Amino acid sequence: MSDKGVLIGVDWGTTSFRAALMDESGAIVGRVDGPHGLLSVQDRGFESVLDQTVASWEGRPGRLPIIASGMVTSRTGWVETPYLPCPAGAAELAGALTRHVTPAGRTIGFVTGLSFRHGDGEPDVMRGEETQIAGLALEGTRLAVMPGTHSKWVRVTAGRIEGFRTAMTGDIFAAVKDHTVLRLTTADRRPSAEAFSAGVVAGMADHGAGLLGKLFRLRAGGLLGDFDPATTAERLSGLLIGAEIAEARSFAPDVEGPVLIVGGEALAARYATAFNVLGMEAETAPADAAFAGQFRIAQAAGLV
């Protein structure tokens, strides 16, 4: 139990669980990272995970408010919440908090995800990233990319998300790598900056069109000796990231200034290289803004 803590933040994803104790300035004064991703929770035993992780901060369950975000609010999570339409920032997310009192007496505010309709009416959704963006407290109008299994390209004005576009890049990378004719093994994964860059350029070509053909050429080029098959994974990674950038360019063409890369170190570096190859400006932001976002949302909701 800590007397300094005023808020517990829980960032709960499919395969990850992180919690933080924050003081009245929002500074993190306690942390726990656990292997309690949603997929590993048996029989909906969500609260017992909290018992094991944050109870020492609470003294008694319910003494501190909890804010939770991430896939914990999806259909396969603890409390399913509806998507909030854009535009939305900390204030709208605070207004849409789903408050849930648990059997043990905890009060949890679940941050919901966002939906967006593209100009052509096509749908998009996010869950978790909205809290990270709120935590960055961006000024002006910015375009941020959040690389990952489902990369998000987010247009933000004065900290509010105006719209976003998802690309299934990481998900497709994994599926193509392991479950198509490429069937890459570790022998096909030699690091190669040159192969990655060549992939980026190929992916970007024709405004990102032709992907079904470009993917096969990774196979054909290896067979015909155009490149060392050991670099195929790097080429594939570059190809998909290049295609993603080409696709997303048309999403917010009017936003000036560098693209803000919000992601873990290795993936952020990969995207920074891709932008550099393409002669586009980019800069990186702290990836770990989820707790800061939860604090802002809690403030806007009057919880701290």
Place this chain on the structure above:
Amino acid sequence: MSDKGVLIGVDWGTTSFRAALMDESGAIVGRVDGPHGLLSVQDRGFESVLDQTVASWEGRPGRLPIIASGMVTSRTGWVETPYLPCPAGAAELAGALTRHVTPAGRTIGFVTGLSFRHGDGEPDVMRGEETQIAGLALEGTRLAVMPGTHSKWVRVTAGRIEGFRTAMTGDIFAAVKDHTVLRLTTADRRPSAEAFSAGVVAGMADHGAGLLGKLFRLRAGGLLGDFDPATTAERLSGLLIGAEIAEARSFAPDVEGPVLIVGGEALAARYATAFNVLGMEAETAPADAAFAGQFRIAQAAGLV
């Protein structure tokens, strides 16, 4: 043993084995389809498959010439043969036959695959489809599509393949369906012509660009209630076929007349629907032209 037969054709793929006995006019006078795809052959026991399947036509091994085509000439097949560059038709394929005398005394002519360099230098390969195209004996200049795991778009003039473009459509369909967030089950596979058509139109949009985003919208649309998630597989199929058609349109823009669909019945019907949705002319050809192609190649090689 049949006195009428003058040639044995073997169409040998990764998961299929078909053989035919042909008379001096090329007519098929005997057939065998077996579960002896290359993947099922143990310890390189290729000849024992022939012993089990075609020996009754031969009387003694070696009495009749054999022509083999398909993945049997790939690295994982019986005799690996190098790719022959385009343009190539029956005459060039005959000239490039790899003749192999087996321990049992059979003489087999292995038909090799083709390679092609696109205008931008990018590589492409095929193995097996060249024999089918030779069997169709097409006149004039035609654009043919051969749908499948790796769909081939083939430009043919006077029966010779001038160039081709591969799209990894079927391979990506299977990988996305089973190994991404979509994870489609049989419950997601309700037949729906409407969903398929909507997918085709979406895939074709923006000249086939934006695929990484379009794929995610199959997920988002299901979550937001835009469509019945049970139709997701149909939408995905349409999306990828639409993207493939958009990509391939730029491959041979000068070829006039209907696109020739060369494929099995179900897949050919799916592509015919897609072309119809897009207002493009198409017609179907017999898919089963491999033996006819082998006969033409054998003729050109002086074997019959």
